[in-house]
Amino acid sequence: LARLQIMKRERNNGQLTVVLNKLHDAAEHDENLMPIIIEAVKAYATLGEICEVLRSVFGEYHELIIV
Numbered sequence: 001l002a003r004l005q006i007m008k009r010e011r012n013n014g015q016l017t018v019v020l021n022k023l024h025d026a027a028e029h030d031e032n033l034m035p036i037i038i039e040a041v042k043a044y045a046t047l048g049e050i051c052e053v054l055r056s057v058f059g060e061y062h063e064l065i066i067v
Contacts, residue, residue, distance in 0.1 A: 004046070011044040019043045020053050027057040 023036045033054075040050055 007044055008046075016040070016043045016045055016049075020045060020049065023050070023053050024057060027054055 019036065019040045023033065023040055026033055026036050037050060
């Protein structure tokens with residue numbers, strides 16, 4: 001956790017915001033997401049941050065439980 005906090009503090013958060021917004025726009029317009037996800041990883045986005053952007057566009061699957 002300490003290394004994660006250091007990484008988040010030292011990364012370029014302005015660049016990260018731009019890339020995550022770009023990912024959001026691409027997801028909304030049904031574009032290829034992989035190049036933008038790679039760009040986000042290179043900007044030190046965490047998996048959770050990337051998933052949160054995708055969840056905001058696509059939602060989250062909840063399995064219907066039939067009893």
